[in-house]
Amino acid sequence: MIKDASLQEVEAAMSASKQAFIHYAHTSLKERAALMRSIAIELDGLGDEVIQQAMQETNLPEARLKGERARTIFQLNSYAAACERGEWLEVSIDTANPERVPPKPDVRKTKLPLGPVVVFGSSNFPFAFSTAGGDTASALAAGCTVVVKAHPAHPLTSSLVAGAVKKALKKLSMDENIFIHLHGASNSIGESLVKHPVTKAVGFTGSFQGGMALFQWANQRPEPIPVFAEMGSVNPVFLFSEKLSQQTDSIAHQYAESITLGVGQFCTNPGIIIGVKSTAFNSFIELLASKVSAMSAGKMLHAGIASAYKLKSKEVLTQQDVQLVAASTPQDDSIYGNPVIAKVDGTRFLSNPLLMDEVFGPFSLVVQCEDIEQMKSVADALPGQLTSTLIATDQEITANKELVNVILSKCGRLILNGVPTGVEVGLAMHHGGPFPATTDSRFTSVGADAIKRFARPISYQNYSDALLPDELKNKNPLNIWRVVNDVFTKDKL
């Protein structure tokens, strides 16, 4: 049993993080990138040990965990490259005009890190959204120090990864307190970290209840701080009849796979599938049902998640007019999550908000609408989402522009003729969405733009060139893109 950090240890951690921040905030982009690349190397260097440990703690299969670690390494390296390229600084320079009345000053804008960031690891991604995951990588790139609270479902995996980060810091002779790792199964540790005056921002991936607790604590502080909580989503899929009738079988196949992938434990799992009643839609439901029935149940991350899944899926299935369409053979062991497809008509769906909740696991609710107007009402009734998906021909999109605009207004990523699972790590990725998908729809938690969460602009007015940060100097020594007098350029001044 891992012991929770004491309040004294929390205090000591925040104080050390504050101290380390004073220097780390002013390290060069190159130094930060070197640290991130070094962490990537050490993470790889943990070899099989950490994979075995994670398998034990999360029930995730070896191949998935190896893939996830590779993703985490890629993430660290790609954010390091983005950190060095410096576009996230969004540098702009307005040069002086002493002739103007009154004289126009020289103003140059770059970014400063917010301060020590508290990161809460997620249970479903022990590497990519945890200890040295996206939040940690982007905070370090921004120049913030990091205090991680390990997820209590995989504390030993988290400790191993933290060891790799510490090793990287040591090899580079950097302050070990740039990164601090704490354990805490009790909510009170989280509360004291979020409420600590040294903390300047929070990163979180997890449940709505968890994210909102952090958000409220952060906003009740004498000095409120930003919380970037990614709280999941039902990721609605809108099936349009023509496209569906063209490829019924392959779409059903894709969705049977997507719904059950990783025992449905993805924040982008397609939880609600909406179509208009038609022969094609009926065939799709039948095909999806037969494919999902043939799927086997999988071990879920931990007992708490498995029992919550059983409870929540049962709750949905016992709502009025909800039918069970398919369930694969359940396993006796309570840790297993059994794929389930349920069905409800659009009218009932619209009258029962409980049906719009996320069921975290391999579950999907098919909503059968009377017509396209009702589909629009359903889209309009849904809360904010990480993703929405259209299964549609171009003509169907053009013919239903208003409906598509409603769908757009509710999501952070719109996928055409694909599945929402699979979140590409790239600059163009937006992994975020209107509330309640996240607490701040203006920022992504995947892709190098995630760095922007942890920095704020600062302008220098009439400052001496020699004293300016490198990215603002006349000679542009970092050779980064800048907007100079409203024009994008890499030129010197």
Next chain:
Amino acid sequence: MIKDASLQEVEAAMSASKQAFIHYAHTSLKERAALMRSIAIELDGLGDEVIQQAMQETNLPEARLKGERARTIFQLNSYAAACERGEWLEVSIDTANPERVPPKPDVRKTKLPLGPVVVFGSSNFPFAFSTAGGDTASALAAGCTVVVKAHPAHPLTSSLVAGAVKKALKKLSMDENIFIHLHGASNSIGESLVKHPVTKAVGFTGSFQGGMALFQWANQRPEPIPVFAEMGSVNPVFLFSEKLSQQTDSIAHQYAESITLGVGQFCTNPGIIIGVKSTAFNSFIELLASKVSAMSAGKMLHAGIASAYKLKSKEVLTQQDVQLVAASTPQDDSIYGNPVIAKVDGTRFLSNPLLMDEVFGPFSLVVQCEDIEQMKSVADALPGQLTSTLIATDQEITANKELVNVILSKCGRLILNGVPTGVEVGLAMHHGGPFPATTDSRFTSVGADAIKRFARPISYQNYSDALLPDELKNKNPLNIWRVVNDVFTKDKL
């Protein structure tokens, strides 16, 4: 007497704004820019009438109001240009790689407007930070509809400006509900606007109490929304001995002017001036005192502000060890604000947090530190600020790097050898700062980057080129800067 909007009128306004948003959200950048330019023309077209009205309602002099209107027109036109240039969309494109295992999707990111924005006009800038001011201009540029609550201190000026906006909408045959103007002296109007489910963001410039009330309402909603509240600042000025001794007289002159400019009613008014005891510092205080004593009292914006100024300055002056250094001859009329300079030593300042509060008006507190170490303690004790100013030689900055870093960590703009008053409208301007200067230090309320407050990213995955918004299309028909596979370019794909 202007009547407050009824709750029915608030309801009708928000419902109309929601309806107008459905179409306005998808207007082209060109259409939005045309609207903004048209508003600028109509604002100019209001001629002398609105200036006379504003003089009556705000006590501000004609020249200042004409200047402020010109600034507002410039703002509308420059944000219109920035809106069209499209850099604020931060477009990035990661092209597909079907060869990769698994296949890499095509992902393209742009921005969508948040939704209807509620704007609270400020009392001290009846044009530039009010009805058709920076918040309204940037929300319109982002594609948001706007509901303005007129400031109750200048309701008729606000109505005239609103009329100009309505005229612009009419001339362009655009939905009149893109912009809605309401009156509301009672806090309950503000509360119902911020808490209305249709509202998706709030812009505010004013007091800490006012801003925090909106912030709390916004975060207590079932769906929390961002509040961009700029809540003022004491704008500390740090005097370093060498620079001060070189130009004592001109610095004292600059500051006497800056402290009393516009009867001190600027959010960037220098409220605290910090130096280390020395002959130069003594001379500076004497010179500043004699210059300020010779200044005349000015009419303040309204009776409430004038009485708050008298109360607050008196409160500071009656704190232990605070000395009155200079006061110009007071006027009998209670609407006048009398310039005042007070002084306190660093030790006392550090022990009395009340002395760090803003005194809104022509007031400045001089803090005399024992040494540079104490100056650092003072910098460290100050809350977040819109601006900080260094009066220093380059050598003094280099020799006091740690102190300068502390100062930087507390402000949104750092001025060298100048005054904080005067906020240039330009892309490189950051008018914002760590809490409590603003509720969100990551965004500016001046300069075209203010547009970014009211938009959120959206990614399109594997979307058809013909159906993408123009800024994401292969051919780059808007000819805007985009990051394509991590490289900045205006090229077609």
